[in-house]
Amino acid sequence: MLEFILMFIIIVSAILALIQSDLLKAAILTGFSGGAIAVLFQILLAPDVALTQAIVSAAIVPVFIALAVKKTRRDDN
Amino acid sequence: MKLYDKFFNVAKRFKQIFTSGSVTNSEVSGILTAELLLIVSIILLVVLIRHVNILLCGVMTLLVAIILIANMPLIPKFKVEQEDSLNKMLFYSIITLSIIIIFIYWGGNFV
């Protein structure tokens, strides 16, 4: 059952990240989606990929986005 | 004489849209060559349809030739579509992707 919940989280947080007007929230939601994918990888029998994905997608990519937002602007226009 | 005038309006239209300085001889010759090259080569590409059906090829060639010559200053219209804008590039690349997929998928299944 867990995997279906995870898939739901992935899709919903991806959509929410894209309709957010605050870009910092979008960064956090991207991290949610990436972390859920990492757990899904663990369920799909790929623990090594899950570790990498957890580091890259749930931590590094949101930090990149947050940095870019901090150096530019936070609102969506 | 209408067609002739139309032909030499190409350079004038081009100048209006894209440049601010004076138009030189070499530029006019370049644009006219481009215009002719575009018409001739597109018609030549259409002739490739003869490998499918000869009658269709004749009809299509005439049709394309008429359409191209009727819209004579082609280059200004054509160049607007070939800009450096990212949105246009993305649009055309996605269109191409869908055309390729449709073409290969249906073409591969039905022959």
Added chain:
Amino acid sequence: MAYTQLAVLLTSGLLVIIGLFAAIFIDNIIKKVIGISFIEEGVNLFIIAIGYKTGGVVPILIPGMDKSWFATNAAYPLPFGLVLSSIVIGASSLAVMFAIVMVLYKKYGTLKTSVMLADHSHGSVNDE
């Protein structure tokens, strides 16, 4: 749980479509890049789902395991190796994109793609 693989494939397809939609239709450049990262993640998820085997085990051979049982039951490990390098490449290209976005923001003062990455060649000719 036989539907797991199918559901994962569907999810990856949806992620790719969401990402493509964002990359084409959203004007904000940072959101465009986020969309691109979704495309990459969707493709990775798809490739991982190929290697999945229902009721299988993790493809690590632990001493004492029966080899023929392992060969029939382990998931296919080749796609996992591919995804590892693909994740790293995707993250690095994302980093480059954000770096260039920061540079361009200083120049234009906006995140709109239709301003930032429009065709600037005619404008510069007219200004001179």
Added chain:
Amino acid sequence: MMNEWIPLMVVIPMLCAVIVSAFNKWSKPIKILVVIVAICIPIIPLIAQYGIHYFGGYAPMIDTVTGILYHPSITYIFNILQKIFIFVLGIVTFLVVFIYVNKYKKASGQYLFLIFMGTSSATALLLTDDIFNMFVFFEILALVQVGIVAASRLEGNFEMALRYLILGAIGSPIMLLGIGFLLATTGSVNITDIVSAIQNATISVKSPIFLMSCGLIFFGWLYASGLPPFHTIKSGIYSKAEPHAAALLQCFTVISMISILLIMYRIFHVVEFFELLVVIFSAIAMILGITLALTQTDFRRMIGFLAVGELGFIGLGIGLYTQFAITAGLFQALNEMIITALLFLGFGAIVYTTGETDTRKLGGLLQYHPKVGLMILLGGLAMAGVPPLNGFRSKLMLIQASLSCGYPELSLLAIIVSIATFVVFVKMFYTIFLRPKPKELEISKNDLPRSMIFAMGILLIMIVVIGICPNIVTYGISQYVGGILL
């Protein structure tokens, strides 16, 4: 037998790139190291023997149940085609590095890192027999090109780099998706294994997954090679890179185009309409490239579009899929690498002396730089296909090939586009060199660096030698094509 020279062709430039970027501070030792490595790169393929290299030493093994040969490791194949192309790539890399080292007092380690990384990954693309390895190096090559464009100090380079990166970030996951589909049907990423699986009919040619993967990888190839719809961005990045780097960038483009196209042919030539698709896209690239080149006023952009148009000739030759036509296409690829590199370097000399790229503001340069003028003239004639230069040989072969395949329309198209190329070139030469010099034009630096003249001279010698005796190249390519592909 293992052949240790083959991985060295990839490893040496990559190692040099890493060293150079790590020891950025010491400018002088870096320059010496870089020139030595740049001399080594074209020499290694000449002394290496033909063969196959299995990484990790895992030789192919036979499945005892089904009797099919499997390749468990990443495989590199080195043959005469790879030898010729790696040699030419090495020559161009050497010339570019040589010009760079002479032009700037302080060598930038990062810039040289990009150049060597690009050479290394282009070499790997030629050598590899593994479709995922191909994808990895294709991605690295795209990032390297972005880096080279972003490192130039020209107006608008960052915008162009970001455009290329975003388009690439859509093109390459789609290609990876295609590779994933292929992996799902065959369970392998080794191209030889995939091809044997198709020949043994273990996978259906008409299955939707296989067809889908063909379309997706084809789209990735369009991005890698800059055919339409990516022709504007490709010419854009040529024009926003520094001229000597642009000479290298077009080499990367040509190499990734032919290597991915040959890989696709080995896998997908069973798909209906695949050849037709390649030919159509190449023909459109020819038309669009030359038409847009005729309407440009910036001469770097003009050469960029000309280079894209010439790519169409390569695709046309390979798309016709006979031994003679593929030989002609590959020969054209080789010639284009050399000729376009010469043109980019020559126009780089003009940018160097005048600081101006707009053809409307240039003129009368022949009396200042007659040598450069002569070399550019010869390069342009070679590109337009004037005998006895090398462009003539390959274009003649292409026209003969399309005639003998029963497509006289395509040979007519090739002739017309060649003539238009000539028009572009004559127009450019007239406006830059022949017509009277405008009063506002200032020639700031009258002395050209010797290294530029030297580099152009070497490329010109190659053009003339290949033009006079094309057999040194075409015989080997023809043998390779007959042995491997058909």
